[in-house]
Amino acid sequence: MEKFDKLTGVAAPMPLVNIDTDMIIPKQFLKTIKRSGLGVHLFDEMRYLDDGSPNPDFVLNKPAYRDARILVAGDNFGCGSSREHAPWALLDFGIRCVISTSFADIFYNNCFKNGILPIVLPREDVDKLMDDARRGANAVITVDLERQEIHGPDGGTLHFDLDPFKKHCLLNGLDDISLTLEKAKAIDDFEQKATRARPWV
Amino acid sequence: MTDPKTLYDKIWDAHLVSEDDDGTALLYIDRHLVHEVTSPQAFEGLRMAGRKVRAPEKTIAVPDHNVPTTLDREKGIENEESRIQVEALDKNAREFGIHYYPVNDVRQGIVHIVGPEQGWTLPGMTVVCGDSHTATHGAFGALAHGIGTSEVEHVLATQTLIQKKSKNMKVEITGRLQPGVTAKDLTLAVIGATGTAGGTGHVIEYCGEAIRGLSMEGRMTVCNMAIEGGARAGLIAPDDTTFEYVRGRPHAPRGAQWEAALAWWKTLYTDEGAHFDKVVTLKGEDIAPVVTWGTSPEDVLPITASVPAPEDFEGGKVDAVRRALDYMGLTPGMKLTDIAVDTVFIGSCTNGRIEDLRAVAEIVRGRKIKEGMRAMIVPGSGLVRAQAEEEGLAAIFEEAGFEWRLAGCSMCLAMNPDQLAPGERCAATSNRNFEGRQGKGGRTHLVSPQMAAAAALTGRLTDVRDLL
Numbered sequence: 267m268e269k270f271d272k273l274t275g276v277a278a279p280m281p282l283v284n285i286d287t288d289m290i291i292p293k294q295f296l297k298t299i300k301r302s303g304l305g306v307h308l309f310d311e312m313r314y315l316d317d318g319s320p321n322p323d324f325v326l327n328k329p330a331y332r333d334a335r336i337l338v339a340g341d342n343f344g345c346g347s348s349r350e351h352a353p354w355a356l357l358d359f360g361i362r363c364v365i366s367t368s369f370a371d372i373f374y375n376n377c378f379k380n381g382i383l384p385i386v387l388p389r390e391d392v393d394k395l396m397d398d399a400r401r402g403a404n405a406v407i408t409v410d411l412e413r414q415e416i417h418g419p420d421g422g423t424l425h426f427d428l429d430p431f432k433k434h435c436l437l438n439g440l441d442d443i444s445l446t447l448e449k450a451k452a453i454d455d456f457e458q459k460a461t462r463a464r465p466w467v
Numbered sequence: 468m469t470d471p472k473t474l475y476d477k478i479w480d481a482h483l484v485s486e487d488d489d490g491t492a493l494l495y496i497d498r499h500l501v502h503e504v505t506s507p508q509a510f511e512g513l514r515m516a517g518r519k520v521r522a523p524e525k526t527i528a529v530p531d532h533n534v535p536t537t538l539d540r541e542k543g544i545e546n547e548e549s550r551i552q553v554e555a556l557d558k559n560a561r562e563f564g565i566h567y568y569p570v571n572d573v574r575q576g577i578v579h580i581v582g583p584e585q586g587w588t589l590p591g592m593t594v595v596c597g598d599s600h601t602a603t604h605g606a607f608g609a610l611a612h613g614i615g616t617s618e619v620e621h622v623l624a625t626q627t628l629i630q631k632k633s634k635n636m637k638v639e640i641t642g643r644l645q646p647g648v649t650a651k652d653l654t655l656a657v658i659g660a661t662g663t664a665g666g667t668g669h670v671i672e673y674c675g676e677a678i679r680g681l682s683m684e685g686r687m688t689v690c691n692m693a694i695e696g697g698a699r700a701g702l703i704a705p706d707d708t709t710f711e712y713v714r715g716r717p718h719a720p721r722g723a724q725w726e727a728a729l730a731w732w733k734t735l736y737t738d739e740g741a742h743f744d745k746v747v748t749l750k751g752e753d754i755a756p757v758v759t760w761g762t763s764p765e766d767v768l769p770i771t772a773s774v775p776a777p778e779d780f781e782g783g784k785v786d787a788v789r790r791a792l793d794y795m796g797l798t799p800g801m802k803l804t805d806i807a808v809d810t811v812f813i814g815s816c817t818n819g820r821i822e823d824l825r826a827v828a829e830i831v832r833g834r835k836i837k838e839g840m841r842a843m844i845v846p847g848s849g850l851v852r853a854q855a856e857e858e859g860l861a862a863i864f865e866e867a868g869f870e871w872r873l874a875g876c877s878m879c880l881a882m883n884p885d886q887l888a889p890g891e892r893c894a895a896t897s898n899r900n901f902e903g904r905q906g907k908g909g910r911t912h913l914v915s916p917q918m919a920a921a922a923a924l925t926g927r928l929t930d931v932r933d934l935l
Contacts, residue, residue: 281783281786282783282786282787282790283782283783283784283786283787284663284664284763284765284787286763286899286901288899288901288902288903288904289901289902289903292903292907293880293881293882293904294882296504296532296882297504297533297546297548297549297551297552297882298548299507299508299511299551299552299555300508301508301616311902311903311907316889340783340787341664341783342663342664342667342697345663345664345697346599346899346901347598347599347613347880347899348505348597348598348599348601348613348614348615349504349505349615350505350508350597350615350616350617353615368664368667369667370664370667370697371633371667371668371697371699372599372613372614372615372694375614375615375618376615376617376618379615379617379618380617429489429491429631430489431487431489431491442617442621442629443516443518443620443621443624443625446493446621446624446625446627446629447624447625449484449485449493450625452484452485452493453484453493453495453521453625453626453627456484456495457495457626460481460482460495463481464481464591464728464731465724465727466589466720466724466725466727466728467497467525467589467592
């Protein structure tokens, strides 16, 4: 997993609430057996017209946002299914940070496994960043994970909270499985104990 | 004396391998269910790292999302990508030595129906699957999480999940449900009351007289949609209804082990005075048969209501409702019972069990579906299909004009050929009405099996109580 330390880029505004995982990556693209190459299908049904051409009204098709690295999104982003194809598609497009007032739990977790930082902020802060994002290429935002700060285009700084373990893994690009396998002894011990207590499992 | 615990606290404590100072915990996983869509990258990850499946005997795989449900299934899967995905599961199951129900096995079906049916899901277990509707298994008093593919790989390799403990939320449904009102109406009504983010960060325990009165099938329907309310999991404390359902299933314990298991299962309830961070209470009597009118499962109203206007809402929901009404082709003020449907889908992990099919048969027996209606019934498993045939339900369905299909996820998410065309409108017993969920441009109204049956007969959204 790629490390995340500091990210500077254009933020795209997507104020719609309840953007679900079917919107982020529709099911016809879940038939892949790979993780890569999904960026072209990100937000497929909103992003392309029926003839397959890009919808000029969709935010990521506008020249100012084609290279967006950050999304500022409405409440409850990523609700719906557990498909990790959603963060894979975001990452493949180049989005490495999503900012909202709230995220669905599974999507939120999936982001961290893929080097994407989801940031939860109070509504007034999200509203402020949404306004900044609407200014397009003139509104470059910097996200500093180490300091847990967002630096806006006008010099303002916002602080965000984050679980220390998730931050540590993201900063260092750590693979969860390797970390857990270091606890193999504890798992063995638990398994023996649990088998005695609940042999039917 | 120890502090009173919730059911969630008890299951959590019984599976805690380790916990760091910051609350990051390693939770042992008793059952890992696997399907073809969210697992290929996880098995590939194992292979590349030279890792094995740590507990293949606790890992159960079945293809469901991509499989055709037409009777000519043995011809194989036409879509190449779908076929490759199912073949990948075949290969991975063999190579890693996990339990497997292939497409041609009568026990094949939707993973969340197969698990309980085969007795893999038992009270007090931790269950995961790379699928958000894993919440279904909470009906047994099992802590069941939907997980992403990276976590699937983590569980395959370590049989554990890294978790932080969620908060406790209680949803109590007092009293009894009225005739014509089902578990589906109950679970949709809860989401209507709490919103799709109402359960975020929480594990919901459903309780109260109306919940106790539900069969296991009904309880699975309720817990299935806990995820639509944003919850990490849904739970119902096991009781005699649970134990009777589990007893004698192929992988349920027997003899002395059954007795030992039963003794432990009977301790799985929330202690008097245990703390809940959030409590929601609804009266069972107040719940009507409901339908969704929008593109979020929280867009729920009683069938007797009318389509709302964007101005009836606040904040970001105003624009979302405007967009939803445009997508759904609906005008504010029109009666929900005036909405015509051209398709009816009965099935899914929400409502593809035998009790659901019996309820449909009650409504459609001796009647015909509306002319021109496309109506399909897709049983949740091959065994549900066999039982429905044995009970004579299949004959009733076919007589009424329904297509009677083979088991799979089918039109719930339309990864197989069962899809809506743009503009088609469907009364569906599934769980999501998102834009494009059942096919690009397709319009979905979520309903109970009874309400879907009623819509198939009349050709419009219909109050099933008028047909009882």
